[in-house]
Amino acid sequence: MPVRYIVRRSLHSLLLLLGVSLVVFLLLHVVPGDPATVLLGEQATPERVAEIRRALGLDRPLAEQYWRFVSRAVRGDFGQSIRAMRPVLPYVLERLPATVELSVGALLVSAGLGIPLGVLAAVRRRSVWDRLSLNLALLAQSAPNFWVGLLLIALFSVKLGLLPVSGRGGFAHLVLPSLTLAIFFVGLVVRLTRSGMLEVLSQDYVRTAWAKGMPERRVVFRHALKNALIPIVTVLGLQVGTLLGGAVVTETVFAWPGMGLLAVQAISQRDYPVVQAIVLLLGAAFVAINWLVDVSYTLLDPRIQHA
Amino acid sequence: MPEAGGRERPKPAWRHLRRHRRATLGAALLLLVVASAAGAGALAPRDPLAQEVLARLEPPGWSDGEGWTAWLGTDHLGRDILSRLIYGGRVSLLISLVSVAGSLGLGFVLGLAAGFYGGPTEALIMRLTDLQLAFPFILLALAIVALLGPSLPNIVVVFTVTSWPIYARVVRASVLSVAGLDFVAAARALGRRETGVLLRHIAPNTVAPLLVIAFFEIARMIITEAALGFLGLGVQPPTATWGNMLADGRDYIRDAWWLSAFPGLAIMVTAAGVNLLGDGLRDWLDPREAG
Numbered sequence: 297m298p299v300r301y302i303v304r305r306s307l308h309s310l311l312l313l314l315g316v317s318l319v320v321f322l323l324l325h326v327v328p329g330d331p332a333t334v335l336l337g338e339q340a341t342p343e344r345v346a347e348i349r350r351a352l353g354l355d356r357p358l359a360e361q362y363w364r365f366v367s368r369a370v371r372g373d374f375g376q377s378i379r380a381m382r383p384v385l386p387y388v389l390e391r392l393p394a395t396v397e398l399s400v401g402a403l404l405v406s407a408g409l410g411i412p413l414g415v416l417a418a419v420r421r422r423s424v425w426d427r428l429s430l431n432l433a434l435l436a437q438s439a440p441n442f443w444v445g446l447l448l449i450a451l452f453s454v455k456l457g458l459l460p461v462s463g464r465g466g467f468a469h470l471v472l473p474s475l476t477l478a479i480f481f482v483g484l485v486v487r488l489t490r491s492g493m494l495e496v497l498s499q500d501y502v503r504t505a506w507a508k509g510m511p512e513r514r515v516v517f518r519h520a521l522k523n524a525l526i527p528i529v530t531v532l533g534l535q536v537g538t539l540l541g542g543a544v545v546t547e548t549v550f551a552w553p554g555m556g557l558l559a560v561q562a563i564s565q566r567d568y569p570v571v572q573a574i575v576l577l578l579g580a581a582f583v584a585i586n587w588l589v590d591v592s593y594t595l596l597d598p599r600i601q602h603a
Numbered sequence: 604m605p606e607a608g609g610r611e612r613p614k615p616a617w618r619h620l621r622r623h624r625r626a627t628l629g630a631a632l633l634l635l636v637v638a639s640a641a642g643a644g645a646l647a648p649r650d651p652l653a654q655e656v657l658a659r660l661e662p663p664g665w666s667d668g669e670g671w672t673a674w675l676g677t678d679h680l681g682r683d684i685l686s687r688l689i690y691g692g693r694v695s696l697l698i699s700l701v702s703v704a705g706s707l708g709l710g711f712v713l714g715l716a717a718g719f720y721g722g723p724t725e726a727l728i729m730r731l732t733d734l735q736l737a738f739p740f741i742l743l744a745l746a747i748v749a750l751l752g753p754s755l756p757n758i759v760v761v762f763t764v765t766s767w768p769i770y771a772r773v774v775r776a777s778v779l780s781v782a783g784l785d786f787v788a789a790a791r792a793l794g795r796r797e798t799g800v801l802l803r804h805i806a807p808n809t810v811a812p813l814l815v816i817a818f819f820e821i822a823r824m825i826i827t828e829a830a831l832g833f834l835g836l837g838v839q840p841p842t843a844t845w846g847n848m849l850a851d852g853r854d855y856i857r858d859a860w861w862l863s864a865f866p867g868l869a870i871m872v873t874a875a876g877v878n879l880l881g882d883g884l885r886d887w888l889d890p891r892e893a894g
């Protein structure tokens with residue numbers, strides 16, 4: 297019964313969200329010593345420390361602090377940025393479109409390169425193409441993406457002068473950052489597509505399609521790929537955290553004004569309300585995306601059974 | 604269902620890996636990196652921290668005419684890049700190996716407990732593993748390392764504490780699949796105590812898939828450690844680490860490509876070596892996925 301499953305899956309997501317908020321809250325408290333001093337540094341005046349303690353409610357019992365944190369966060373109140381001196385939420389949210397743009401760009405590149413290569417590798421198993429795809433996937437998953445970004449800048453921006461070095465603007469600005477962020481996922485998608493296709497291609501209904509004399513292209517794309525895609529999307533959903541983590545690094549390389557760049561700056565400036573809001577929002581995005589992936593499958597594919 | 608006798612014994616891992624060309628290549632790459640890191644003192648042509656004001660940003664192959672040839676060039680402080688690369692491997696390998704060993708141990712114990720005891724123990728541990736996936740690992744690591752202070756032990760602790768869940772998941776799954784098999788029931792019927800059954804009969808059957816994951820995790824740790832260094836929160840300069848070298852190289856990307864090209868290449872070669880070995884090991888354990 298899908299309704300019961302959806303309810304259970306939703307409760308699970310809520311519980312997870314609560315866990316995410318607890319970790320984000322505890323972030324400031326894992327450090328030995330007084331969080332206010334940690335935030336302000338050792339040289340801070342006692343008055344300033346006391347002020348921050350009061351402002352952040354750090355003089356209250358831990359459980360009460362957590363309750364306050366959660367009930368405010370639910371209402372979109374993440375407090376004031378310590379450096380920017382303005383409410384955290386709008387400050388963080390105005391960076392959201394840039395990160396979404398970059399992530400979508402990277403996903404399109406990963407799918408656009410990874411799926412055809414993976415299909416080719418599976419259909420022409422053990423051919424030159426197969427080996428080429430697998431080796432490409434290996435390199436893509438072994439190369440640090442920030443390094444690839446630097447090399448791309450050196451080649452396409454500095455040497456050839458074709459694309460901008462950094463910043464956000466039109467399509468030209470998006471090319472190198474998307475490629476950089478995509479590099480790991482291209483490798484992942486190639487491998488997933490290949491092994492998914494190999495599995496599906498050996499199924500009876502695919503053999504039947506061949507036996508009926510269907511053209512190869514129809515068998516591969518209509519019958520096989522469509523069914524191989526489900527596990528690919530599931531795994532990609534679980535990798536959203538990795539994608540957003542990659543965005544943190546990629547945005548720094550290209551000075552891309554998204555949440556990742558803001559997070560790195562906030563971390564180096566010890567602006568922890570901002571860091572907490574970003575980590576919480578990214579965690580919530582992960583929970584929401586995976587909820588969506590799971591629930592849409594239940595609705596789309598009646599064969600999926602849930603114990 | 605496995606039978607007690609009559610089943611053909613699989614070939615030992617090393618014999619399989621020797622035939623696996625990609626795994627052999629991986630082992631060779633890794634051996635190269637490990638050997639050069641271990642023998643850094645003897646192999647590095649120069650002190651990795653020695654600065655030479657008159658030899659800043661010299662290109663690969665540059666020689667001072669007095670016996671020092673900078674095969675991979677010099678950096679913005681006139682330090683020998685090859686020597687820094689060799690010493691930097693020590694940091695990468697140390698952090699990744701110790702973190703993987705730590706998180707594997709932690710995940711192994713928690714996964715065994717979850718699979719074997721079930722109930723609330725299992726529920727708690729499994730919810731914790733769900734939680735870990737929800738965070739961008741690098742962001743969490745950055746935030747905690749920034750608070751604790753960027754030192755080698757702190758980085759290892761953060762990596763260990765945030766990376767055990769994948770092992771716990773896999774161990775729990777193996778425990779569940781093994782626990783119902785006949786040989787476990789037989790051990791119980793013979794009067795073995797529960798802890799004995801767990802440690803002697805169940806635990807050994809969960810080890811193989813863990814090792815495969817450990818290899819892929821080593822690659823991930825090496826890359827993440829470098830990213831931390833690149834963002835300024837790795838083991839602090841002047842210590843030579845691959846991430847620090849890339850951070851320096853970034854400022855000179857216009858005029859001196861060799862500052863960033865070589866450390867990145869070192870990371871990629873090491874990670875590829877570990878990944879290839881992991882692939883080989885996985886193909887040996889689960890030939891269905893084999894290339």
